[in-house]
Amino acid sequence: MNALEMNHVTKSYGSFTLNDICLSLPQGTIMGLVGENGAGKTTCLKLLLGIITADSGALRLLDCDNPRAHREVMERIGVVMDDVKLPPTLKMNEIGGIMAGIYKQWDAEYFNRLCTQMHIPADTKFSQLSRGNRMKAGIACALSHNPELLILDEATSGLDPVARDELLDVLLEFTRDEKHSVLMSSHIVSDLEKVCDYITFLHEGKLILSEEKDVLKESYGVFHCTPAQLAELNRNDITGSRETAYGCEVIMPKDKIPAGFSSEPVDLEELFVLMVKGEKHV
Amino acid sequence: MKGLIRKDLLQISRTYYTFLLISLLFIVLSAVQPDNTFFAVYGMFLMCTLVSTLQNLDEAGGWAAYCDTLPVSRNMQVNEKYIFALLLSLAYIVLYLIASVVGSLIRGNLVLPQLFATCMVMVMMGMIGTAISLGMSFAYGMQKSQLARIITIAVIVSLGMLVLNYSSVPVQIIAGMNQFVLTAGMILASVVILAGSWKFAQYKYEKRDL
Numbered sequence: 001m002n003a004l005e006m007n008h009v010t011k012s013y014g015s016f017t018l019n020d021i022c023l024s025l026p027q028g029t030i031m032g033l034v035g036e037n038g039a040g041k042t043t044c045l046k047l048l049l050g051i052i053t054a055d056s057g058a059l060r061l062l063d064c065d066n067p068r069a070h071r072e073v074m075e076r077i078g079v080v081m082d083d084v085k086l087p088p089t090l091k092m093n094e095i096g097g098i099m100a101g102i103y104k105q106w107d108a109e110y111f112n113r114l115c116t117q118m119h120i121p122a123d124t125k126f127s128q129l130s131r132g133n134r135m136k137a138g139i140a141c142a143l144s145h146n147p148e149l150l151i152l153d154e155a156t157s158g159l160d161p162v163a164r165d166e167l168l169d170v171l172l173e174f175t176r177d178e179k180h181s182v183l184m185s186s187h188i189v190s191d192l193e194k195v196c197d198y199i200t201f202l203h204e205g206k207l208i209l210s211e212e213k214d215v216l217k218e219s220y221g222v223f224h225c226t227p228a229q230l231a232e233l234n235r236n237d238i239t240g241s242r243e244t245a246y247g248c249e250v251i252m253p254k255d256k257i258p259a260g261f262s263s264e265p266v267d268l269e270e271l272f273v274l275m276v277k278g279e280k281h282v
Numbered sequence: 283m284k285g286l287i288r289k290d291l292l293q294i295s296r297t298y299y300t301f302l303l304i305s306l307l308f309i310v311l312s313a314v315q316p317d318n319t320f321f322a323v324y325g326m327f328l329m330c331t332l333v334s335t336l337q338n339l340d341e342a343g344g345w346a347a348y349c350d351t352l353p354v355s356r357n358m359q360v361n362e363k364y365i366f367a368l369l370l371s372l373a374y375i376v377l378y379l380i381a382s383v384v385g386s387l388i389r390g391n392l393v394l395p396q397l398f399a400t401c402m403v404m405v406m407m408g409m410i411g412t413a414i415s416l417g418m419s420f421a422y423g424m425q426k427s428q429l430a431r432i433i434t435i436a437v438i439v440s441l442g443m444l445v446l447n448y449s450s451v452p453v454q455i456i457a458g459m460n461q462f463v464l465t466a467g468m469i470l471a472s473v474v475i476l477a478g479s480w481k482f483a484q485y486k487y488e489k490r491d492l
């Protein structure tokens with residue numbers, strides 16, 4: 001069963017169009033949504049949540065096509081958008097009290113434990129917390145009602161490396177139970193690489209790839225060559241390429257790499273950058 | 283809903299406690315001067331604008347948009363603010379009643395019909411004030427609602443002035459009416475205005491991009 005599905009979803013905003021997006025997140029897995037600024041990551045998440053409506057296509061979240069219209073579905077989802085906007089004059093325990101009145105399944109004990117574990121100051125007003133702590137507060141709120149699906153939009157941005165690592169541990173712990181799924185967007189590809197089972201690349205409103213992380217890493221290789229050698233390669237086989245002062249760097253499916261070139265394993269950030277640049281240059 | 287009301291109570295006590303103190307001062311002043319209903323009614327008006335200010339703060343601070351990610355529908359947000367405004371108005375009237383009765387008993391001149399009449403004016407002010415201020419806030423957002431509110435009040439006052447200047451018939455009709463019927467009619471009209479505003483706010487807020 002899939003925790004969420006997008007089938008041929010299109011949404012236009014002025015000059016920006018999110019075009020024909022198809023993706024699905026199997027239950028019990030983590031999917032990373034990667035894309036440059038303005039690629040359409042937040043639009044995707046807002047569409048899924050029903051905050052904005054699609055021009056065409058079909059969406060399903062926890063088997064529901066309009067989660068915002070069904071309170072019981074929203075109860076099963078935890079969301080952290082890129083800027084957490086909790087009431088500025090309130091402290092964490094007061095925020096916990098408010099959430100207890102909003103969520104039926106609120107676990108105050110777990111919320112307090114998370115706040116302590118993530119070192120969120122209890123006696124500081126929300127507006128006086130650092131950006132990192134505000135983000136952690138949002139994450140604590142999103143996790144403390146035992147959601148089945150967690151949707152995170154740039155949740156690790158603004159966190160220091162230690163806090164990011166702690167958050168990733170929390171996510172891994174969360175998905176240990178195979179009923180729990182996570183969809184997270186991030187610029188920090190290395191974070192996604194650590195925890196995600198699936199990776200989706202978005203570029204200028206288009207989905208350029210959505211695949212299992214391990215399959216991606218096994219399928220693609222990066223190798224170095226000269227500009228002349230690059231020119232001889234079949235352009236259709238090249239996933240992405242980059243010319244530097246020292247030669248060319250090329251990413252291709254491993255089975256397409258010509259004999260004589262020794263390929264290295266590709267990391268996701270490199271793959272994404274070269275795919276995006278490759279699309280522009282090739 | 284419980285969580286939203288709790289949030290508003292906490293936020294009002296933190297951010298707008300001066301408003302609350304001024305309103306309490308108005309209650310005391312109206313209890314000291316029972317013939318002067320201005321303070322009591324104006325205090326009620328402050329209560330109504332306080333809740334719409336709170337809604338504007340929610341929008342400006344991003345809480346309203348954050349609610350879209352919680353199991354809180356737009357309708358629920360609208361309902362909560364209207365209910366909160368009515369609860370606040372009710373609390374204000376109860377406090378006014380207590381202060382007035384105590385003040386009158388101390389002075390030894392408790393006039394129940396006058397107290398009842400003032401309370402009815404406060405009830406109407408509470409409903410109409412809430413209808414205008416909250417309706418506009420939900421429908422047009424923080425900045426446009428200020429202008430919309432001014433225009434609405436200006437239109438209502440201008441129409442009233444126009445009718446009164448054009449003919450003295452409405453005044454004669456009102457003067458000739460049974461007081462009970464008049465009061466009941468005005469309360470009913472206030473309820474209708476409040477219900478209309480409530481529905482209008484739900485309709486417009488559902489469609490707004492926060």
